[in-house]
Amino acid sequence: MSNVTAPSKGGFTAVAANYLDERTSISGAVKEFGRKIFPDHWSFLLGEVALYSFVIILLSGSFLTFFFQASMTPVEYEGSYVPLKGIEMSAAMASTLDISFDIRGGLLMRQVHHWAALLFVASIGLHMLRVFFTGAFRKPRELNWSIGFVLFVLAMAEGFTGYSLPDDLLSGNGLRIIDGMVLGVPVIGTWITFLLFGGEFPGSDIVGRLYSLHILLLPAMVLIFIALHLMFVVIHKHTQYPGPGKTEQNVVGFPVLPVYAAKAGGFFFVVFGVVALIAATVTINPIWNYGPYDPSPVSAGTQPDWYIGFADGALRLVPPHLETVWFGYTWSWNIILPILLLLVFLALAFAYPFIEAWVTGDKREHHLLDRPRNAPVRTAIGAAGVTFYAVLWAAASSDLIATHFKVTMEGVINTLQALLILGPIIAFVVAKRVAIALQKKDREIVLHGYETGRIVRLPGGEFIEVHQQLDEYDRWKLVSYNDNAPIMLRPNAQGKITGAARLRAAFSRFFFEDRIAPVTPAEYKKALEHSHH
Amino acid sequence: MAKNDKDKSQLVAAEPSTGTGVVAPTEFSDPGLPPHRPRVTDLDPKVAKRAERIVYSLFYFSIAASVFAVFAYMYFPIEENDVHSVRMNTLFIGLGIAFSLLAIGIAAVHWGKQLMSDKEGIDHRHPVHGTDETRARAVEIFQEANEESGFSRRTLIRNGLIGALIAFPLPAIALFRGLAPMDQDPNNELKHTMWKKGSRLTRDPSGLPIKASDVTIGSAFQVIPEGLVDLPEHEMLDAKAKAAVLLVRLNPEDLNWTSKQRESWAYEGIVAYSKICTHVGCPVALYEQQTHHLLCPCHQSQFDVSNECAVIFGPAARPLPQLPIAVDKEGYLIATSDFTEPVGPSFWERAN
Numbered sequence: 069m070s071n072v073t074a075p076s077k078g079g080f081t082a083v084a085a086n087y088l089d090e091r092t093s094i095s096g097a098v099k100e101f102g103r104k105i106f107p108d109h110w111s112f113l114l115g116e117v118a119l120y121s122f123v124i125i126l127l128s129g130s131f132l133t134f135f136f137q138a139s140m141t142p143v144e145y146e147g148s149y150v151p152l153k154g155i156e157m158s159a160a161m162a163s164t165l166d167i168s169f170d171i172r173g174g175l176l177m178r179q180v181h182h183w184a185a186l187l188f189v190a191s192i193g194l195h196m197l198r199v200f201f202t203g204a205f206r207k208p209r210e211l212n213w214s215i216g217f218v219l220f221v222l223a224m225a226e227g228f229t230g231y232s233l234p235d236d237l238l239s240g241n242g243l244r245i246i247d248g249m250v251l252g253v254p255v256i257g258t259w260i261t262f263l264l265f266g267g268e269f270p271g272s273d274i275v276g277r278l279y280s281l282h283i284l285l286l287p288a289m290v291l292i293f294i295a296l297h298l299m300f301v302v303i304h305k306h307t308q309y310p311g312p313g314k315t316e317q318n319v320v321g322f323p324v325l326p327v328y329a330a331k332a333g334g335f336f337f338v339v340f341g342v343v344a345l346i347a348a349t350v351t352i353n354p355i356w357n358y359g360p361y362d363p364s365p366v367s368a369g370t371q372p373d374w375y376i377g378f379a380d381g382a383l384r385l386v387p388p389h390l391e392t393v394w395f396g397y398t399w400s401w402n403i404i405l406p407i408l409l410l411l412v413f414l415a416l417a418f419a420y421p422f423i424e425a426w427v428t429g430d431k432r433e434h435h436l437l438d439r440p441r442n443a444p445v446r447t448a449i450g451a452a453g454v455t456f457y458a459v460l461w462a463a464a465s466s467d468l469i470a471t472h473f474k475v476t477m478e479g480v481i482n483t484l485q486a487l488l489i490l491g492p493i494i495a496f497v498v499a500k501r502v503a504i505a506l507q508k509k510d511r512e513i514v515l516h517g518y519e520t521g522r523i524v525r526l527p528g529g530e531f532i533e534v535h536q537q538l539d540e541y542d543r544w545k546l547v548s549y550n551d552n553a554p555i556m557l558r559p560n561a562q563g564k565i566t567g568a569a570r571l572r573a574a575f576s577r578f579f580f581e582d583r584i585a586p587v588t589p590a591e592y593k594k595a596l597e598h599s600h601h
Numbered sequence: 602m603a604k605n606d607k608d609k610s611q612l613v614a615a616e617p618s619t620g621t622g623v624v625a626p627t628e629f630s631d632p633g634l635p636p637h638r639p640r641v642t643d644l645d646p647k648v649a650k651r652a653e654r655i656v657y658s659l660f661y662f663s664i665a666a667s668v669f670a671v672f673a674y675m676y677f678p679i680e681e682n683d684v685h686s687v688r689m690n691t692l693f694i695g696l697g698i699a700f701s702l703l704a705i706g707i708a709a710v711h712w713g714k715q716l717m718s719d720k721e722g723i724d725h726r727h728p729v730h731g732t733d734e735t736r737a738r739a740v741e742i743f744q745e746a747n748e749e750s751g752f753s754r755r756t757l758i759r760n761g762l763i764g765a766l767i768a769f770p771l772p773a774i775a776l777f778r779g780l781a782p783m784d785q786d787p788n789n790e791l792k793h794t795m796w797k798k799g800s801r802l803t804r805d806p807s808g809l810p811i812k813a814s815d816v817t818i819g820s821a822f823q824v825i826p827e828g829l830v831d832l833p834e835h836e837m838l839d840a841k842a843k844a845a846v847l848l849v850r851l852n853p854e855d856l857n858w859t860s861k862q863r864e865s866w867a868y869e870g871i872v873a874y875s876k877i878c879t880h881v882g883c884p885v886a887l888y889e890q891q892t893h894h895l896l897c898p899c900h901q902s903q904f905d906v907s908n909e910c911a912v913i914f915g916p917a918a919r920p921l922p923q924l925p926i927a928v929d930k931e932g933y934l935i936a937t938s939d940f941t942e943p944v945g946p947s948f949w950e951r952a953n
Contacts, residue, residue, distance in 0.1 A: 258949050263781045267839070270842060318726060330713030335710060338703060341704075348696050362806075380900075397953070
């Protein structure tokens with residue numbers, strides 16, 4: 069590098085930059101990424117919230133590891149919280165109480181950690197919904213959807229392992245339920261729980277084992293998948309909402325330096341600040357009220373963290389007596405069925421981009437997002453999925469619904485059982501009709517303009533309301549969308565119509581039969597002429 | 602859209618197209634980016650000045666809040682036996698940190714939105730796949746590697762490698778057997794509890810024995826086996842997770858039995874049932890005195906004590922196992938044997 073001469077002046081910054089570049093060739097990265105364009109939209113912040121809450125979780129979690137003892141060794145509690153003094157509990161529980169009552173700011177960090185974890189899963193969920201409803205998962209981003217899905221599952225696993233660490237009454241009860249579920253798994257269930265718990269439930273190993281998963285294995289996997297996820301965002305460049313000047317070949321937005329760095333960097337602090345504010349003022353998981361784990365006490369009205377609710381709800385909605393003994397082995401359908409239900413639901417969510425790509429036969433790259441109304445069936449499928457999840461989630465609070473609204477437990481469960489099947493169907497139909505109605509409204513507005521509220525009396529005595537035509541920017545937004553028609557069923561090269569082709573044509577009809585085509589220039593011209601006479 | 606279309610068709614042409622379902626987009630022309638509208642801060646230097654003041658004031662406020670958090674750490678210590686002090690400590694340190702973070706965040710965002718250039722930039726996209734030359738070269742590299750190594754030609758070597766790679770993780774799987782004690786079999790453990798012939802029924806958690814005469818009609822007792830409280834902590838929890846029992850007394854006429862033998866497991870209307878739900882193992886201990894129903898608080902399975910704890914609602918499949926009881930010479934309740942079936946959730950090998 070003899071031909072590179074250090075800048076003779078420019079002070080410390082220039083010298084430092086030169087020093088770094090000569091050793092790392094970082095100027096290339098700055099040139100590549102420094103003015104990289106990111107489009108702006110509030111819904112793009114959801115993924116950022118997820119990323120930032122993970123950073124908050126890492127920071128607060130690291131602090132907690134300095135004090136937490138992941139051990140089930142029995143100790144006598146000697147800390148500051150008087151009601152539990154002298155009570156025998158595990159070192160895990162005792163050290164969690166110490167973090168809460170004997171370390172300044174310890175309770176704050178525990179609550180930051182827990183609230184950030186709740187936010188982490190919630191923002192991942194909302195981010196997934198945004199990606200789903202705008203069709204951002206289409207080619208070339210299908211794999212990134214899969215990576216994001218894995219992150220969602222990992223986040224739930226992180227949440228559950230963390231929830232179990234304090235070894236309080238609730239976390240022990242949660243583990244008991246997991247133990248019971250795994251026991252119900254055919255063939256391997258018994259041995260899996262035996263190995264997991266290091267013997268019988270509750271044993272004395274589980275907290276230490278979950279701790280290894282919680283602070284080492286799972287976070288490492290989350291980090292790897294986040295790195296992959298972001299790498300693909302860079303490779304694909306971010307999607308953008310349709311609008312004038314935005315095409316499949318460009319990205320319109322703000323450069324990383326300085327605007328995007330200021331806004332996204334600032335947003336990290338906003339998210340962290342909001343989490344800190346909630347943690348400072350709202351108690352979460354007050355384990356001192358629950359006491360140490362004991363398999364015997366009653367704990368009515370207890371609930372898991374929100375994101376496990378759908379799984380707990382699935383367990384509650386099973387009808388009675390579902391168990392059979394075949395060939396001397398026990399088939400616990402009351403466990404197997406809900407597990408299968410959840411697995412199928414998650415598998416469908418995982419596979420959706422690939423299913424839709426197969427149905428549409430669309431091999432193009434898509435960088436412009438769909439407005440949800442312009443993909444009515446996808447939107448309807450999403451609404452059905454959300455409803456299905458919501459019913460399962462509500463079922464996890466069936467007892468609280470019954471006590472709060474003074475209705476019978478049986479009535480709540482039976483209603484939710486019916487809703488689990490009917491709800492998604494109703495949601496599908498309603499969402500599809502609403503999307504199509506909105507598309508029709510868009511057409512109407514493009515063709516006839518919008519109502520101005522100005523009533524004019526014509527010389528002949530007739531009253532009309534003056535309609536104002538859209539300007540070309542607004543019009544472009546309403547006419548420039550992807551329109552799909554059902555696939556024609558055609559024989560293949562051998563002259564045969566395969567079963568797969570038939571299935572695909574059927575799906576294609578299901579997706580695109582009731583489509584509203586965008587306004588064509590000819591229609592627009594005609595409507596314009598009509599309105600002028 | 603005309604230009605757009607052309608580019609798009611190029612994109613499609615580069616790939617094997619089966620996009621039969623796609624109708625060509627409309628041919629309205631894209632008017633391009635709307636004209637840039639200046640912000641108030643661009644037009645009015647006074648407003649810009651004010652925005653600047655807001656941004657730097659917020660940064661200074663953030664410094665103050667951080668300092669406040671440090672002082673809160675010192676001036677709101679946690680006092681022993683004073684829960685209120687914990688609350689104050691958490692609140693004030695937390696507020697200091699929250700405001701210092703929020704001020705930085707809001708200031709930076711405000712700076713970005715109001716003062717930094719709001720001219721939108723445009724980046725151009727390229728198809729994600731490599732250029733034709735790159736792809737051809739990639740294929741060539743794999744072919745060269747294949748030829749130079751003989752990977753697909755020397756099938757014995759290749760298959761040997763694949764086999765070895767499949768086999769080498771197997772020892773790791775074996776190692777996981779050590780996660781649970783080698784001398785125990787879960788089937789055996791799950792099928793027995795601490796109850797045995799002659800164990801006295803004792804109160805949970807005191808461990809004091811229960812006299813039959815103490816159990817009045819309508820009352821319910823949380824019960825553990827005699828000697829459980831003397832076990833070391835961990836054995837105690839493991840044993841209790843299986844042996845916990847609920848004892849209730851009903852009017853003997855209210856109890857329906859399917860066999861004489863089952864009837865003999867009760868003592869003058871006193872019955873003892875496992876408290877571990879047969880669904881997934883939560884403690885079933887919400888007893889409704891009037892209806893004689895037991896409710897599991899976790900998933901709302903309901904059991905009817907007057908009908909041998911049969912499942913009447915909820916996801917549980919099997920009745921709660923009954924503990925056979927009697928009374929010893931001193932009038933204390935005792936078990937006449939262990940449970941006659943495994944307690945708690947079902948498992949694969951339960952029936953054999």
